[in-house]
Amino acid sequence: MTDREPIRLGIDLGGTKIEGIVLDARGRTLARRRVATPREDYAATVAAVAGLVAALEHEAGARGSVGGGIPGAVSPRTEPLARTTQFPSSSLILM
Numbered sequence: 463m464t465d466r467e468p469i470r471l472g473i474d475l476g477g478t479k480i481e482g483i484v485l486d487a488r489g490r491t492l493a494r495r496r497v498a499t500p501r502e503d504y505a506a507t508v509a510a511v512a513g514l515v516a517a518l519e520h521e522a523g524a525r526g527s528v529g530g531g532i533p534g535a536v537s538p539r540t541e542p543l544a545r546t547t548q549f550p551s552s553s554l555i556l557m
Contacts, residue, residue: 469526471518473511475499476533480507482514484522493521 467487474481477499484493497514500506511530519525 467524469519469522469524471515471526471528473514473528473530475507475511475530480510480514482518484518484526493518495521 470485472483480499481496
């Protein structure tokens with residue numbers, strides 16, 4: 463794979479695990495990894511996601527765009543994610 467072939471990375475940030483997948487332009491799986499989610503440590507969680515993305519890109523042999531998902535409730539009044547298991551005192555704002 464060259465850097466010119468588009469790849470997409472998906473990150474699932476859950477309460478117990480962070481899982482990532484790399485797909486090529488045809489939707490074929492190029493790499494998949496899973497790591498434990500750090501508990502109640504925002505900086506460690508961000509570092510774990512960044513490390514997972516770097517490892518997946520290295521394994522795939524290319525860099526790509528990243529999309530992610532986390533469980534939580536969206537506040538109907540303010541719209542940002544109001545509550546998550548990863549960030550219970552959440553000041554996390556998603557656009």
